[in-house]
Amino acid sequence: MAEPNTDSFAIFEVIDTHSRESMGQVGDVSKDGIMLLTTKPLPLKQTKEVLIHLPSSDAFYQEMIPLDIDPLWIKNDETQPDLYRIGCQFAKAERSDLEMLIRQFGAKRSTRKNLLFYLDVYEKDSEELLGHLGDISDTGIMLITSYTMPLGETREIIIKLPEDEEFSDRTIEADVEIRWSRPDVNPEFNCVGCLFTHIAPKYKPLIKKVQEVLGFDDVV
Numbered sequence: 001m002a003e004p005n006t007d008s009f010a011i012f013e014v015i016d017t018h019s020r021e022s023m024g025q026v027g028d029v030s031k032d033g034i035m036l037l038t039t040k041p042l043p044l045k046q047t048k049e050v051l052i053h054l055p056s057s058d059a060f061y062q063e064m065i066p067l068d069i070d071p072l073w074i075k076n077d078e079t080q081p082d083l084y085r086i087g088c089q090f091a092k093a094e095r096s097d098l099e100m101l102i103r104q105f106g107a108k109r110s111t112r113k114n115l116l117f118y119l120d121v122y123e124k125d126s127e128e129l130l131g132h133l134g135d136i137s138d139t140g141i142m143l144i145t146s147y148t149m150p151l152g153e154t155r156e157i158i159i160k161l162p163e164d165e166e167f168s169d170r171t172i173e174a175d176v177e178i179r180w181s182r183p184d185v186n187p188e189f190n191c192v193g194c195l196f197t198h199i200a201p202k203y204k205p206l207i208k209k210v211q212e213v214l215g216f217d218d219v220v
Contacts, residue, residue: 012054051065068092151181179194
């Protein structure tokens with residue numbers, strides 16, 4: 001596969017446990033999951049048993065780490081169009097193995113650059129999950145959703161923020177208008193552009209913090 005130009009995580013090969021074929025490389029890691037860099041997309045929400053091949057180092061007491069992962073989202077790599085980025089949640093993992101990876105390579109720092117798991121976006125009144133936050137700016141959001149949303153429709157939404165000391169609130173509330181929609185890389189989902197029609201001034205600093213901490217670009 002193409003050599004991803006990322007960081008030290010690129011040396012961590014991900015191997016299918018059963019076929020022993022290479023699936024790609026780890027692009028990022030956190031306590032909740034990994035981002036996989038691969039030339040082939042994976043079916044979403046289907047648990048995969050994988051092995052992470054570790055580099056030769058005194059820091060590691062084994063060569064392979066077995067994991068069960070659930071692919072949650074997929075998108076094209078921005079710098080290398082022949083690659084996919086796949087966000088995978090851990091379905092099964094030994095705590096000691098994860099602690100070793102996190103301790104050695106500072107996964108918290110890497111997680112600040114790449115959002116592994118999109119933030120949930122809910123309908124305010126019904127509390128129904130609409131989808132996940134794909135991007136955010138001062139003027140609106142990009143929503144990743146399985147729903148079809150008519151253009152011009154308005155919604156009252158709540159964005160759930162991470163439980164992190166860097167966020168003064170746990171939610172961002174806003175009224176939005178659906179302005180555009182296009183298919184996501186994964187055909188089961190749509191990317192929906194939403195314009196803020198009303199948002200309290202107190203949420204503006206939170207938007208900046210989301211962009212800073214979670215690595216969103218101001219592109220909406």
